[in-house]
Amino acid sequence: MAIYLDHQASTPILPIVREAMRPFWDEFHGNPHSSEHVTGWSASKAVELARSQVANMIAADPDEIIFTSGATEANNLAIKGIGNADNAQRRRNKILVSAIEHKCVLESAAYVARVHGFSLLEIPVDTKGYVDLGVLKRMLTEDVLLVSVAFVNNEIGTIQDIIEISKLCRSAGAIFHSDFAQAPGAVDLTDYADLADMISLSGHKFGGPMGIGALFVSRELKGHLEPLFHGGGQELGARSGTLALPLCVGFGAAAEFSASDAGAASRLKVERMRMRFVNALQAKSALIKLNGDVLTSRHPGNANLRFEGHDARDLLQRLQPVVAASTGSACSTGVTEPSYVLCAIGLTVEEAQSSIRFSLGHTNTPEEIQDAADAILNLL
Structure with a gap:
C-alpha cells in the first residue's frame, strides 16, 4: 500500500468519525426533515447536534x-448567492x-462577473x-x-493574515468571504469565525x-443570500434538498475532534513529521527547494518542494506505487498545465513543473516518512 502524502487532497476518515457514522448507516435511517x-x-x-459541533469549531x-x-x-453559494441577489448594495459592482x-472560487467569481456585469479583480500575492x-487596501x-x-492555501500552505484582511474589508464596507477548507487541519479556528461574513x-x-x-x-447577511437550489426550502430556505444524515453526523464528529485538545495534538504531531x-x-540534496514561506509559517502538513532539474510528473510516476502525492497542476479537463498558484508567487514554468506538493496527515507515522x-x- 502506498505511503499516503496527499492529505490536502483528501484525508482518510478518523476512526472516531467512522464509529459516529456507523449507526446511521444501519438502524437510524430517518429523513431529518x-x-x-x-x-x-x-x-x-x-443533524442539529452535528450543526452545533460544526458551529462550535469556528x-x-x-x-x-x-x-x-x-x-x-x-464557495459557489457564497459568491453566486451574493452576486445573484437583488440586494440594496447593487451600487457595489466589484x-x-x-x-x-x-x-471553484475563481470560476464562481468569473461567472458572477460574466452574467451580472460585476468587475472581477485579482489581488496579487508575494513570493510566499x-x-x-x-494593494488590497488601495483596491478596496x-x-x-x-x-x-482563503485562510489556508491548498497548494503551498500559506496561512493568510485574515485579521488584517478582515479589518480592511470592514473599513471599506465590503463583504468578506473566506474558504476555510484547509484550515481545520492547520489551526485552532475558534478565534477566527467572527472575522468573516x-x-x-x-x-x-x-x-x-x-x-x-x-x-x-453571519446572521446579518443570511437574508441577502440567493439560494442555488430551489425545492423544499430546507436549511432555512438557503439550500433545498434532503440532508445526508450519516455524512452530517460524521462531519460533526470531525469538527468536534478538530476543536479538541486531541485535534491540537494531532496537528502538532503532523508538523513534527513534516519537519523531519x-x-x-534537504540534508541529502541541495537541489530540493521549498516553495512558499518557511515551514513554521504554513499548514503543518504541507511541504511544496521543487526538485531542480527534474520533471515532477515523471518523479511521481517513478514513485508509484510507493508514495502518493500530487503536483496540483492537472486541471479538470485532464490537460496538464503549470500550477497557477506557483506561477502567481513568481516561479517560472520550468520551476512550477518541477514541484510536488507533499501533504502529511493523521494517518502517517515517522517510519513511513523516513521510507x-x-x-x-x-x-x-
Whole structure:
C-alpha cells in the first residue's frame, strides 16, 4: 500500500468519525426533515447536534451553519448567492479574489462577473503566497461588494493574515468571504469565525467523510443570500434538498475532534513529521527547494518542494506505487498545465513543473516518512 502524502487532497476518515457514522448507516435511517414521527425527530436531533459541533469549531451559532455537499458548493453559494441577489448594495459592482484561490472560487467569481456585469479583480500575492495588504487596501474602494481570500492555501500552505484582511474589508464596507477548507487541519479556528461574513468548510479535508461541507453565513447577511437550489426550502430556505444524515453526523464528529485538545495534538504531531521529512530530503540534496514561506509559517502538513532539474510528473510516476502525492497542476479537463498558484508567487514554468506538493496527515507515522524520503532520494 502506498505511503499516503496527499492529505490536502483528501484525508482518510478518523476512526472516531467512522464509529459516529456507523449507526446511521444501519438502524437510524430517518429523513431529518420528516417532522411527524419519532424516526424523523431522531434524525433531526442528530443533524442539529452535528450543526452545533460544526458551529462550535469556528465559534459560530448553529443557525449560522448551512450544510452543503462540500466546499465547492459552499464557495459557489457564497459568491453566486451574493452576486445573484437583488440586494440594496447593487451600487457595489466589484468582486476581489486573491490570485491563488481555489478554482471553484475563481470560476464562481468569473461567472458572477460574466452574467451580472460585476468587475472581477485579482489581488496579487508575494513570493510566499501572502496577499499584498497595501494593494488590497488601495483596491478596496466604495464600489467593492465582495472579497474572497482563503485562510489556508491548498497548494503551498500559506496561512493568510485574515485579521488584517478582515479589518480592511470592514473599513471599506465590503463583504468578506473566506474558504476555510484547509484550515481545520492547520489551526485552532475558534478565534477566527467572527472575522468573516461567510466561511466555507469541507468534511473530507480534516478527517470527515466526502460529500459533506458547510457554509457559515453571519446572521446579518443570511437574508441577502440567493439560494442555488430551489425545492423544499430546507436549511432555512438557503439550500433545498434532503440532508445526508450519516455524512452530517460524521462531519460533526470531525469538527468536534478538530476543536479538541486531541485535534491540537494531532496537528502538532503532523508538523513534527513534516519537519523531519523535509529535513531528511534537504540534508541529502541541495537541489530540493521549498516553495512558499518557511515551514513554521504554513499548514503543518504541507511541504511544496521543487526538485531542480527534474520533471515532477515523471518523479511521481517513478514513485508509484510507493508514495502518493500530487503536483496540483492537472486541471479538470485532464490537460496538464503549470500550477497557477506557483506561477502567481513568481516561479517560472520550468520551476512550477518541477514541484510536488507533499501533504502529511493523521494517518502517517515517522517510519513511513523516513521510507518516503528514502524512496524519493533514490530517484535523484
